[in-house]
């Protein structure tokens with residue numbers, strides 16, 4: 333079951349206060365596919381959601397709707413009087429900005445919006461809460477109500493749809509807790525902690541891989557430099573410590589500085605070995621200019 337649907341399914345079990353039923357239904361209808369004086373059309377993916385809002389409609393005695401079920405559940409109200417009745421019940425005037433008396437209702441309004449056009453990515457894969465709806469003029473309402481709860485969404489456009497979204501996992505968590513999806517809030521935190529740990533581990537592994545390949549590249553360069561000195565009869569003129577380190581490197585092309593330091597005789601420190609290998613590379617390089 334997709335993460336987003338699991339959340340919606342659990343939200344369907346919330347018993348709304350009487351005052352909040354109107355607010356939630358309002359949010360749900362306002363951000364649905366069509367909401368005009370002539371037509372209300374809602375496309376729903378899941379039976380639980382359909383059942384919840386049909387029970388809300390029937391509670392307010394709205395019965396002239398048409399429900400078709402194919403891949404999606406399609407609910408249409410086209411009866412002019414029924415739409416007017418609904419608008420009166422929901423207290424919708426020309427100004428569609430919701431004015432509720434209580435805080436609980438603004439939260440229910442947000443929950444309704446999430447139910448109709450919200451989507452939360454599975455936190456195991458990505459962080460994101462998105463609201464997708466066609467009517468751009470509804471942006472300010474959503475922004476204002478979210479801002480009221482210290483949620484600061486951004487807007488964008490996706491596939492001709494208007495998108496309002498949150499990206500920060502803290503903000504998504506706050507939203508989940510606000511609309512009553514607290515059990516998912518913990519899921520969200522856990523999955524995001526797991527994710528961050530995985531990312532950290534990947535970063536460390538990548539970093540180590542990079543360090544190893546840097547070391548291998550350096551060793552290859554050193555071996556090539558020593559061979560060049562030998563082929564050009566310059567090797568014998570090097571001082572003894574350089575020669576000793578060079579021979580060590582040729583015999584142990586895969587060893588790191590620490591191992592070479594252990595193998596060295598007379599004893600050289602790690603940085604002593606490294607310094608001499610650098611010097612050898614410089615001499616080999618200087619031959620190019622001769």
Ligand SMILES: [Zn+2]
Pocket residue numbers: 349350351352353355434435436437438440
């Ligand atoms: Zn309320």
